[in-house]
Amino acid sequence: MNDSSGLLRDLASQQREVWAVGGGKGGTGKTFLAANLGISLAKMGRRIILVDADLGCANLHTSLGVLHPTATLSDFLKGRVKKIQDVVTPTEIPNVSLISGAQDFLEIANPRYAEKMRLIRQLQDLEFDLIILDLGAGTSFNILDFFLIANEGILSVIPEPTSIENVYRFIKSAFYRRFKKVVKEPAVRELISQAMDQKNERGIRTPHDLIGQVVAIDPSVGARLQQSMESFAPKLVVNQVRSNDDITLGFSMRSSCSKYFGIKLEYLGYVEFDDCVWQATKKKRPLLLEYPYSASARCLHRVANNLVKREQVSLFDLVMKR
Amino acid sequence: MSSAPQTFYELLELDPGASKEEVRRAFELAKRTFAEGSLASYSLFGEEERKELWALIEEAYRVLIDDRLRREYDRQIGLIPSEPGNPSGAEETLEAATETEAGVLSPEVVTGKLLREVRERRGILLQEIARATKINPVYLQYIEEDNYGALPQDVYLRSYLGQYARYLGIDSKTVVEGYLKQARGASR
Numbered sequence: 483m484n485d486s487s488g489l490l491r492d493l494a495s496q497q498r499e500v501w502a503v504g505g506g507k508g509g510t511g512k513t514f515l516a517a518n519l520g521i522s523l524a525k526m527g528r529r530i531i532l533v534d535a536d537l538g539c540a541n542l543h544t545s546l547g548v549l550h551p552t553a554t555l556s557d558f559l560k561g562r563v564k565k566i567q568d569v570v571t572p573t574e575i576p577n578v579s580l581i582s583g584a585q586d587f588l589e590i591a592n593p594r595y596a597e598k599m600r601l602i603r604q605l606q607d608l609e610f611d612l613i614i615l616d617l618g619a620g621t622s623f624n625i626l627d628f629f630l631i632a633n634e635g636i637l638s639v640i641p642e643p644t645s646i647e648n649v650y651r652f653i654k655s656a657f658y659r660r661f662k663k664v665v666k667e668p669a670v671r672e673l674i675s676q677a678m679d680q681k682n683e684r685g686i687r688t689p690h691d692l693i694g695q696v697v698a699i700d701p702s703v704g705a706r707l708q709q710s711m712e713s714f715a716p717k718l719v720v721n722q723v724r725s726n727d728d729i730t731l732g733f734s735m736r737s738s739c740s741k742y743f744g745i746k747l748e749y750l751g752y753v754e755f756d757d758c759v760w761q762a763t764k765k766k767r768p769l770l771l772e773y774p775y776s777a778s779a780r781c782l783h784r785v786a787n788n789l790v791k792r793e794q795v796s797l798f799d800l801v802m803k804r
Numbered sequence: 805m806s807s808a809p810q811t812f813y814e815l816l817e818l819d820p821g822a823s824k825e826e827v828r829r830a831f832e833l834a835k836r837t838f839a840e841g842s843l844a845s846y847s848l849f850g851e852e853e854r855k856e857l858w859a860l861i862e863e864a865y866r867v868l869i870d871d872r873l874r875r876e877y878d879r880q881i882g883l884i885p886s887e888p889g890n891p892s893g894a895e896e897t898l899e900a901a902t903e904t905e906a907g908v909l910s911p912e913v914v915t916g917k918l919l920r921e922v923r924e925r926r927g928i929l930l931q932e933i934a935r936a937t938k939i940n941p942v943y944l945q946y947i948e949e950d951n952y953g954a955l956p957q958d959v960y961l962r963s964y965l966g967q968y969a970r971y972l973g974i975d976s977k978t979v980v981e982g983y984l985k986q987a988r989g990a991s992r
Contacts, residue, residue, distance in 0.1 A: 641843065643843060643846075643847070646843055646844065646847065647847045650847060650848060727836070730833065730836055731843060731844055733833050733837075734833065734836055734837035734842065734843075734844030734845070735844045737817060737833065737834070737837045737844070738837060738844045738845045738848055738849075740817065741857065742845075742848040742849065797829060797830075797833060
């Protein structure tokens with residue numbers, strides 16, 4: 483997502499990129515993906531800071547083998563420490579550091595939008611090349627905001643109906659949240675609020691329907707929303723694939739999103755279902771350290787490589803390999 | 805559904821210069837994506853919407869896989885200029901009417917010979933169909949030779965004919981019904 487929300491556009495160009503991993507449903511491998519992508523990128527020589535932005539249900543530290551983090555994001559959000567540097571925890575992995583998630587209840591760790599922006603700015607001032615945010619499950623404003631603030635938004639899906647439905651719901655929610663951020667006009671904001679209700683009386687089902695109605699109210703705002711929609715390009719990783727059909731799901735979701743939402747979902751790659759993953763998890767060790775030559779580890783390196791090179795999986799290459 | 809009007813290329817997510825192989829793969833993907841109950845699309849599209857979209861995709865494939873129809877279509881959407889002296893492409897349209905395309909195929913005329921004609925016109929090799937459908941090429945050859953005595957039982961033949969027709973991008977129902985009718989008539 484090249485400047486997915488436009489919210490970072492005005493910040494200095496040399497500032498570090500922020501990538502966020504989300505996906506709606508719990509158990510689809512968001513934390514696994516964030517941790518191992520971070521390690522893969524670190525192996526390429528980049529200095530990575532992994533941030534557990536799963537406020538209320540944090541466990542990224544366990545995935546990285548850090549069992550008892552001393553300082554957490556909550557200490558920073560609640561002002562117990564002034565500088566973000568003070569909550570950075572080193573890991574055993576070269577070039578990888580961690581900011582552990584809040585260990586409080588969700589309602590306590592519920593930062594306002596300005597606080598989230600302050601957090602991102604401070605993260606960008608740290609001496610790292612890349613910031614990776616591990617988002618929690620669901621479509622709360624906190625999660626959507628972090629996803630939209632990021633330069634790249636990565637969605638993790640598993641080939642199951644519930645996970646796929648949740649990814650679509652996530653995309654739609656992120657969309658409308660993004661629209662609200664770029665629109666000030668009260669009438670249009672009200673229309674967006676109505677559109678978020680799937681059974682709204684105005685018959686708005688998709689962002690296209692919404693833009694159509696906004697154009698009728700104010701063509702210039704409609705054009706702004708259209709532009710916002712066209713620059714929204716989240717990336718997709720299909721996790722736990724067991725067959726070629728599962729791999730093809732990524733292309734099918736991309737195609738469905740294009741036809742239904744009118745957005746460009748980018749298919750970044752897939753990770754094979756692999757017993758090594760749960761074995762590493764049980765050992766509280768990152769997969770890429772514990773089983774660096776496993777099938778799933780190879781897949782993760784390919785995904786990381788695609789991210790860096792800004793490439794996608796090619797349908798043509800995939801079919802040729804069969 | 806996205807309300808923006810789309811060309812057949814956009815519908816199949818292809819570049820205008822896409823090869824036949826790319827057109828076929830795009831169609832295969834569309835089949836998986838928009839088939840009834842598909843994991844990727846069931847929660848977004850209602851049944852009517854899905855059927856409508858699928859009909860458009862089939863039409864796009866039928867046109868883009870056929871050299872002549874594709875050329876005609878490219879002219880219509882301004883991808884290539886009209887031929888000098890034939891601005892409307894009228895001669896080609898006349899030619900189209902005399903050809904055994906999906907639109908004029910009827911159960912009365914479906915024979916192996918005609919199917920082969922359509923296949924060759926589309927530049928598709930028999931081996932290619934065998935590879936994609938996993939049907940024994942010998943059976944495909946028997947179908948095209950109208951060698952009814954050597955063909956498998958109806959239940960298999962129906963499936964083979966359907967897959968063959970879909971690969972060519974022609975109406976599978978007409979092909980299956982027409983061919984079986986011819987075969988039964990010949991064995992009487």
